Amino acid sequence: MKLLYITNAINGSGGLERVLAVKASYLADKMGYEVHILTLNGGDKQPFYDFSQNIKFHDITVIGNPFNYLLSYRAGIKKTVKKIQPHIISVCDDGLKGMLFPVLFGKKIPVIYERHVSKQIENSTGSTSLAHSLKIKLKFAVMNVAGSKFHKFVVLTEGNLKEWKLNNIVVIPNPLPFNSGECATLTNKKVLVVGKQSYQKGYDRLLDIWSLVHDKFPDWSLEVYGKLNPTLGLEEKAKQFNIDKSLKFYPPIKDIQAKYKEAAIYVMTSRFEGFGMVLIEAMSYGVPCVAFDCPHGPADIIKDGEDGFLVANGDIDTFAAKLMALMENKALRQQLGTNALKDVNRFNVNEVVKKWDDLFQSLVHLK
Structure with a gap:
């Protein structure tokens, strides 16, 4: 079967790129798919993650x-589609142009839309102005109509499912990107965070939490890996809170697995998510997680009190308390980490990609 993914880029270090690398490579190497990936304005940029050598890459210039x-x-896109003649097209683009794909290109070929983020991203600045609210409502209306035009509309969590009023919607979670069989010892006094610096990731809230924790646990450190954004002033805020000695920001690295293995606790302070890939990555190393119950993803992944902790979105004090409970109690870390290692198997790549294969096969048979 010929499968064409259309996405903006694959040279970034985000969750969408990670998931596409895992899914597309598995389909090409393990299931015999002829996989093509079309990017925009990629030029000679190399993918951040490793993709199978069996995948065929295409790039178009849009200016x-x-x-x-x-x-x-x-x-x-029309030229590329004519050349490849795919059996299925899957659009991995959270922008409006991606949503409008069936309108722009028709539906002669079965077309799927993959939604990798919550609708909350449309309010990525936190603005509460009337004009901004009206703009978002109009955009949501357009997105709901456009989403109904796809053969299938795929979201990642049950929470995301509730954001859309569509009859063509289905839930398929992200697959676990690695399963080394290795476990963190949970003895290093390190708390880990992975993700780009942005309003969405809530690192301003992270600093508020760490400021409550730092004085009581001065021998612990907080390491944050992800694309840096100096305009947010996070390092300056860390200095103001006098936590800059125990908190360090680093750019993204390819071997993030090594950092999971070194960590004792993982935390997520996001205001909203599409899934929370980093949570299952940490859990695959037996690292217990503390996360805000944001829309959407953490509640689909973490079983509160069993394999990690879920905290009401924005409750800084409770988050700090849960984090400190893990920091001071190695036995609790190990208990939750052991459960996390077991529970995360439900996101095994074999099981998740089988769901995609079933979906693709069902759509091809509609033709």
């Missing part, structure tokens, strides 16, 4: 004002 951009986007 100019919005009108010319759309024209070059449409022409480039």
Whole structure:
């Protein structure tokens, strides 16, 4: 079966890129799919993650004002689709142009939309102005209509499912990207966070939490890996809180597995998510997680009190208390970490990609 993924880029270090690398490579190497990936303005940029050598890559250039951009986007994709003649097209683009794919290109070929983030991302600045609210409502209306045009609309969690009023929607979680069989010892006094610096990831809240924790556990450190954003002023805020000696920000690294293995606790302070890939990555090393119960993802992954802790979104004090409970109690870390290692198996790549294969096969048979 010929499968064409269409996405903006694969050179980033985000969850979408990670998931695409895992899924596409498995389908190409293990299930005999002829997998193609089409990117925009990629040029000679290399993927951040490793993709199978059996995958065929394509790239188109889209430039100019919005009108010319759309024209070059449409022409480039039509040319590529004509060349490949795929049996299935899967659109991995959370932008509006991705949502409008069936409108722009029709539905002669079965087309799937993969939604990798909560609708909350449309309010990524936290603005509460009336004009901004009206803009979001209008955009949501357009997105709901556009989403109904796909053969299937795939979201990652049960929480995401509730955001959309669609009859063509289905839930398929992200697959676990690695399963080394190794476990963290949970003895290093390190707390780990992975993700780009942004409003979404809530690192301002992370600093508030660490400021409550630091004085009581001065021998612990907090390490944050992800794309840096100096405009957020996080390092300056850390200095103001006098926590800069125990908290360090690092750019993304490819061998993030080594950092999971070194960690004793993983925390997620996001305001919203599409899934929470980093949670299952940490759990695969037996690292217990503390996360805000944000929309959406953590509640689908963490069993509160069994393999980690879920905290009401924005409750800084309770989050700090749960984190400190793990920091001071190695036995609790080990108990939750052991359960996490078992529970995370439900995201095994074999099981998750089997769901994708079933979906693809069902759509091909509709033709």
